[in-house]
Amino acid sequence: MKVIELKGKGLPDLEKELLSLRRIQFGLRFQLKTQQLTDTSQVKKVRRDIARIKTIIREKEDGDEFRQSK
Template sequence: MKASELRGKDKAGLEKELGELLKAQFSLRMQIATQQLNNTAQLKKVRRDIARVKTVINSKDGQQ
């Protein structure tokens, strides 16, 4: 997911995206705990996407 894609969304869409990413992160953490996750790089990608979404949300808050 790119920041330019996120900037095109409204705040409600960003909040929804953030919720989905947080659920995905929780699921990946549970898979790691139960030794079911083979590709641990997925967790890093999701964590960075969460940070990216939060950054865009904060920048939109600052503009208004």
């Protein structure tokens, strides 16, 4: 997932995407523990996508607070 695509989305869309990725992460963890996961790099990719989305959400929230305080 590209940062440019994420920055173009609104907060509700980002939160939906975050929820979706957390569900995917949950499923991947189960597959990993039961040794059904063939591509273990997916765990790392999903974890990084979650971090990207959380960072962008935080930036947008901080930007809104900054604009409201002026």
